[in-house]
Amino acid sequence: MAKIEEIQNIAIVGTGVIGASWAAYYLSRGFSIVATDPAPNAEANLRKYVDEAWTILSKSGLSPNASRARLSFAPSMAQALAKADFVQENGPERPDFKVKLFAEIDDATPAGSIIASSSSGITMDVIQSGCKRPERCVIGHPFNPPHVIPLVEVVGGAKTSPETIERAMAFYKSIGKKPIRLFKALPGHVANRLQAALYREVLYLIQQGVLSVADADIAVSYGPGPRWGVMGPSLQWHLGGGQGGIQHFMDHIMGPMESWMKALGTPDITPELKQTVIDAVLQIAGNRTVEQLAAKENEVVTGLLSSRTKAGL
Structure with missing residues (x-):
């Protein structure tokens, strides 16, 4: 070889x-x-x-x-x-x-x-x-x-x-x-499964009337999203544990989070739910084409990756 x-x-x-x-x-x-x-x-x-x-x-x-x-x-x-x-x-x-x-x-x-x-x-x-x-x-x-x-x-x-x-x-x-x-083969591998896990909850919250499609996008992209572009979730929780780091997180914060995990839902993917998302996304996109949005996204992501490299992250 x-x-x-x-x-x-x-x-x-x-x-x-x-x-x-x-x-x-x-x-x-x-x-x-x-x-x-x-x-x-x-x-x-x-x-x-x-x-x-x-x-x-x-x-x-x-x-x-x-x-x-x-x-x-x-x-x-x-x-x-x-x-x-x-x-x-x-x-x-x-x-x-x-x-x-x-x-x-x-x-x-x-x-x-x-x-x-x-x-x-x-x-x-x-x-x-x-x-x-x-x-x-x-x-x-x-x-x-x-x-x-x-x-x-x-x-x-x-x-x-x-x-x-x-x-x-x-x-x-x-x-x-x-x-x-990956040491085990799974349908969708890993990253797509992580995306699916998050989007499952997004759709569940939308279907339950908790928030709109637009606000769900804001919650992700202006909440944990920017931090996820800098470091992974486990390292993020090391920061979330404060001076005690990941040990403090596991000892004191993991318990409440576990209760949230148990409360996560599964949406019923109905035609109505699909149409709700479609209508909202088209409104959010406005007159910007898929190609235009993708070009902007690529530009921002490239800048983020460059900054991350310079920062040693």
Whole structure:
């Protein structure tokens, strides 16, 4: 298997939003990228995405060899994979499709290459089931968009070798990502489950008439949200414990919080609740498009991450 420092050529299989974002990020780190996708206008859409992402990537800092000229597009997957040292797969989230796709990738990729899937919900046990060399297959699930958000969740399947997981972790870390290793495979992995846990309570509170959709967004984004962008919740509670730190928190504050946990609710996801959220979100967004909001979000998040790095956090 190729050493981390030997990884130079990356194949991107599937160039939708996630694949295109990955391509932009890998280019910004100085890699040569060969992308492939059978969709009509895939190459043009990919290059447009990369060009638009390059502005924010330039602000974050480009590697010395970073160049959009290092992006090429292959009409066939076999061509894209022929010299790949690392593969980032971003195909549709359908188990049957993933199994077939990974088997084809496995057959066409050099034996020493790592094959990573961006899958957000299908376990590697399923994905690698049709592969002849399943030991080199691993989940490398990014948080959207990968060219902005550092998190990558790494988890193998039953047949994934420990070496593959270690190398995937080391590779993602070496290019500026924040990889976390999952020791158990769960639907939705970890970060999406955390999002789901919070949003479940948000929807419950809205449905119970406790507050509006707009105020729920304010409660999160102007309450714990800014602090969560600086440090994680457990470290936050270390601060919340005052001079006694996390020990004081566990001894004196965890009890009341446990009672709140037991009182958390589960919403009934009715058509009416969905429409309530839709109507409110469209009102909050106003005349700003999804693209405009995403661009603003990326700009703010990039600034936050830069400030966090400078602060040593």
